[in-house]
Amino acid sequence: MKSNDHAATPATVGCPIPTAGEIFADGAMIELAGGSNPARPQLMLLKGSTEITGAVVECGGQLYEPAEIETSILEQLTLPTRCCPHGTTRAFLTEIFKLIKNMVGLDEKSASLAARIVLGSAMVDALSLAPALVVSGPDTARANRLLTLLRCLCWHSVSLTGVTPAGFCSLASGARYSFLISQKSLSDKLRKLLDDSSSRDRKIPFRGRLLDLFGVQVIHSDSFLPADSHPLRSVQISVTPTEAVMPAFDQDAQRQIASEFQAKLLSFRRANLSAAQKLDFDASSLSLPLRDLARSLAAATPDDVTLQAEVLELLKEEEAELRSARWTDLNVILVEAVLVACHEKLGEAVYVSELSDNARALLNGRGENSAFDPGALGKRLKCLGFVTEPRDAQGRRLRLTEAVRSRALQLARDLDIPGLERPGGP
Secondary structure: OEEOOOOOOOOOOOOOEEEOEEEOOOOOEEEEEOOOOOOOOEEEEEEOOEEEEEOOEEEOOEEEEEOOOOHHHHHHOOOOOOOOOOOOHHHHHHHHHHHHHHHHOOOHHHHHHHHHHHHHHHOHHHOOEOOEEEEEOOOHHHHHHHHHHHHHHOOOEEEEOOOOHHHHHOOOOOOOOEEEEEOOOOOHHHHHHHHHHOEOOOOEEEOOEEEOOOOOEEEEOOOOOHHHOOOOOEEEEEOOOOOOOOOOOOHHHHHHHHHHHHHHHHHHHHHHHHHHHHOOOOOOOOOHHHHHHHHHHHOOOOOOHHHHHHHHHHOHHHHHHHHHHHOOOHHHHHHHHHHHHHHHHOOOEEEHHHHHHHHHHHHHHOOOOOOOOHHHHHHHHHHOOOOOOOOEOOEOEEEOOHHHHHHHHHHHHHOOOOOOOOOOOO
16 A cells, blocks of 8 residues: 555645545545554545545545544554455355354354445445344344454454443544443433434534534443334344354454455455445335334455345345334334224225224234323324314314225335235225
């Protein structure tokens, strides 16, 4: 790699722009790079076959310098110091998979998911939803070992504990961190903040400015429930006790793994980010809440359609759980109640209180005992696109027109209600 302290051209004008990374239309990239002093990162310009590292780099007549990041964060931030060939995507994924499986003793599915999280962290700029890996189970020592290993492997990884909403918002905006969070519990407010920051288009208002805290998350906490997030954004792996002897994993081994794999990860990002940004993965066979997560996991291997297809199998258990839960989802129950009413009284009007009784009967038949507030049910009908008639002495009514029936059938398809008409049906 060519080293250049300034990398400026005579035509360059203006002051350097602080940056944590740039992606240019012609494929050129500027990345944060580590060096001999962790508190003073450099920038690496990757353009064609050119690789230039320096405290300031120039691209397109503009100077760039590293964004200001608090020193204590920089000292914990994992950055590449060089770029070296990663091989094929399949070979690189397999190498990471074997390393995780060997060093932590995970089962094949868990190791495969974790390996895709690693590659996905390097493709984060191409994702609309940053996936989260939730680590659970009673073997705390192996869970900690996994997070330590992922700190060596993930893009811009930073290990955190004792995280509060204010502390999370104090981190540098736009750095595309991989957040590795390990703590006993997470407050509801923090969980909501982590959920919000997983969407690329959501910015967090904080002290008069908007924060971009978008990035992959790895969370080890007893209180984190992945099912709390809709659409689903997380995959869960369980770390249970084992008698297997784990290989040595001291600080020297960690530094060696980080040095090797960060260099390969930079090469992988350089070669595949454009393809990931253009990827149009078909996740329509999955339930709607899982599709964005599936697309994000598929984007981790953007140039290998076979590896992308494996994502559907990896999410098979999550899909089965969603389909099971769908039987008692209130939106599903309400749509079914409307369809039943249309079947029995098409052309007539039905009071919301009657729909409430039908919905309660459906839920009771599925082992759930829930009471319905007709007023709340009326609001949910409106959210689903149904328009009720003005209130009379007995309440609001829904006229069961052909348009209402068609709307209910379309919702049944969109919600993938089991046993009802699929697209192309009546």
